Amino acid sequence: MLSTFNISSRRYLGNKTKLLPFIKEIVEKNCTNITSVADIFAGTGAVASAFTNKKIITNDILQSNYLCNIAWFSPQKYNKVLIEKLLREYNAYDKTEINYMSANFSNTYFKEKICSKIGFIREDIENLRNNSKINQKEKAILVASLIYAMDRIATTCGHYDAYRKNGKLADTLTLAMPLLYEKINTENRCFNKDANELVKEIEADLVYIDPPYNSRQYCDAYHLLENVAVWKKQAVYGIARKMNRDNIKSEYCKHNAGEVFADLIRNIKARYILLSYNNMAIKGNARSNARISDETIMRVLEQKGQVKVFSQEYKAFNTGKSSIQNNAERLFLCKVR
Numbered sequence: 001m002l003s004t005f006n007i008s009s010r011r012y013l014g015n016k017t018k019l020l021p022f023i024k025e026i027v028e029k030n031c032t033n034i035t036s037v038a039d040i041f042a043g044t045g046a047v048a049s050a051f052t053n054k055k056i057i058t059n060d061i062l063q064s065n066y067l068c069n070i071a072w073f074s075p076q077k078y079n080k081v082l083i084e085k086l087l088r089e090y091n092a093y094d095k096t097e098i099n100y101m102s103a104n105f106s107n108t109y110f111k112e113k114i115c116s117k118i119g120f121i122r123e124d125i126e127n128l129r130n131n132s133k134i135n136q137k138e139k140a141i142l143v144a145s146l147i148y149a150m151d152r153i154a155t156t157c158g159h160y161d162a163y164r165k166n167g168k169l170a171d172t173l174t175l176a177m178p179l180l181y182e183k184i185n186t187e188n189r190c191f192n193k194d195a196n197e198l199v200k201e202i203e204a205d206l207v208y209i210d211p212p213y214n215s216r217q218y219c220d221a222y223h224l225l226e227n228v229a230v231w232k233k234q235a236v237y238g239i240a241r242k243m244n245r246d247n248i249k250s251e252y253c254k255h256n257a258g259e260v261f262a263d264l265i266r267n268i269k270a271r272y273i274l275l276s277y278n279n280m281a282i283k284g285n286a287r288s289n290a291r292i293s294d295e296t297i298m299r300v301l302e303q304k305g306q307v308k309v310f311s312q313e314y315k316a317f318n319t320g321k322s323s324i325q326n327n328a329e330r331l332f333l334c335k336v337r
């Protein structure tokens with residue numbers, strides 16, 4: 001029997017799963033005639049998943065998120081029987097071979113045997129796709145299943161900046177079947193671009209924006225999942241075994257984030273813009289300081305339309321180094337003029 005998983009069965013910094021009721025309520029009470037929603041910093045796709053009764057556009061700069069978003073939201077048909085057969089075969093793999101994963105990651109985040117299994121599975125998916133035995137959606141479902149399975153057992157505290165040196169490494173890696181939505185809009189589209197470029201090409205009734213808040217790059221935190229998703233088998237270095245990430249660094253984690261944000265808002269074509277941004281500007285350690293000030297957010301959004309701010313208290317992610325209290329996740333809703 002294959003087990004199953006859903007979109008939120010994954011650890012992801014800043015994911016909005018818990019905020020979904022709040023987000024939905026704001027949209028329902030304050031926006032009219034929403035037929036399309038663009039989640040342009042989609043991450044796991046959690047927010048898009050709250051709008052599956054509408055046309056959804058997802059986007060993320062990381063290919064690991066892009067493939068998961070295709071698995072959840074792309075309207076392309078897929079062969080469920082074939083996927084289940086492949087997942088069962090993958091779960092039965094019980095060898096130890098030398099491949100990219102075992103050569104580079106043995107006994108770091110995973111045992112050598114598990115690395116060998118990940119390397120074998122990912123290579124097989126690539127070959128099946130290159131030989132047109134599976135389509136893009138089927139590839140995405142298999143890669144998503146692998147990413148979620150890896151995430152369940154990696155010896156990390158949820159991100160891959162480091163692994164626990166004396167952590168107990170798991171003995172088994174089990175791929176499960178995603179519980180895909182039965183009805184999704186046939187016009188859904190998924191992208192893997194810089195959001196600032198994407199907004200020049202798309203239109204939606206509501207554009208939801210959830211950029212990184214601070215200097216912490218998602219490509220650093222999730223390099224291993226990204227490496228497996230991209231599968232270019234790049235050289236890795238350092239204790240954390242990261243590959244080169246120059247082309248996937250986010251401008252939203254840098255000092256010029258305010259200007260990049262202004263450029264994004266200027267180019268958005270939507271009736272409503274909903275922005276998530278927390279209030280860590282002057283709290284916590286330097287790394288967690290927000291990159292865009294409230295003054296900049298308000299100035300930029302007010303140039304575009306009428307702005308309302310909503311907030312909800314939440315418990316912040318705490319690395320143990322800083323004690324942060326009274327955090328509020330804020331939502332800025334801009335009714336575009």
Ligand SMILES: C[S@@+](CC[C@H](N)C(=O)[O-])C[C@H]1O[C@@H](n2cnc3c(N)ncnc32)[C@H](O)[C@@H]1O
Nearest residue numbers: 014015016041042043044046061194195218250
């Ligand atoms: C706060 S997370 C989004 C979390 C998401 N709402 C969820 O619930 O899972 C920010 C996301 O933006 C992506 N990102 C960062 N810079 C980007 C850019 N310039 N264009 C597109 N995506 C970007 C990151 O890879 C990350 O997944």
